[in-house]
Amino acid sequence: MLKCPKCGAKLIEKQYGSSLEIKCTKCDYSVVATNISLIHEDETIYDIYLLNGNIINQKVIMLVKNIFNISSNEALKLVKSGKDIKLYSGNAVEVKSLKEKLNNLNLKFKIVPDHNW
Known part of the structure; x- marks a missing residue:
């Protein structure tokens, strides 16, 4: 005590x-x-991509729909395009939040440059 x-x-x-x-x-x-965690001092801008080849389901479509503020049909077309989709560009804290969502959905993605948070 x-x-x-x-x-x-x-x-x-x-x-x-x-x-x-x-x-x-x-x-x-x-x-x-x-x-203050060092992540808050990281001024790097990271790009996060949803990789082609993920299972297409309602959760993936809703994620893309909400990120881009588009219709479900437009999101489905984008996911089915056969290309990697750049979801977001932002700082380490913002990208970490999206990274956690993608991990929770068991989706394949990449972050450029490498995001160690």
Whole structure:
């Protein structure tokens, strides 16, 4: 258990996104620290492509439809085109979010340049 350096009372921790507050339960002592992940400092622009050869199902069609804001028929045509589809260009945080969605759908994709996040 952490103890307050001012009064010796118990300290509690509260997480706020990437910030951590350590605060005394009795007096006015508190400390806040920030832990910014290196991904937020990466200024690289990444391109993410849906690779040709994925199974075509409703989830894939809906993903493409929502990314491009097009109809289901247009999304189906795009997916059936036999070509890799550039889904998005963006920073590391944005691309990581889309990467997670694609992984959850078990889709084949590539990111250029390599995205190590």
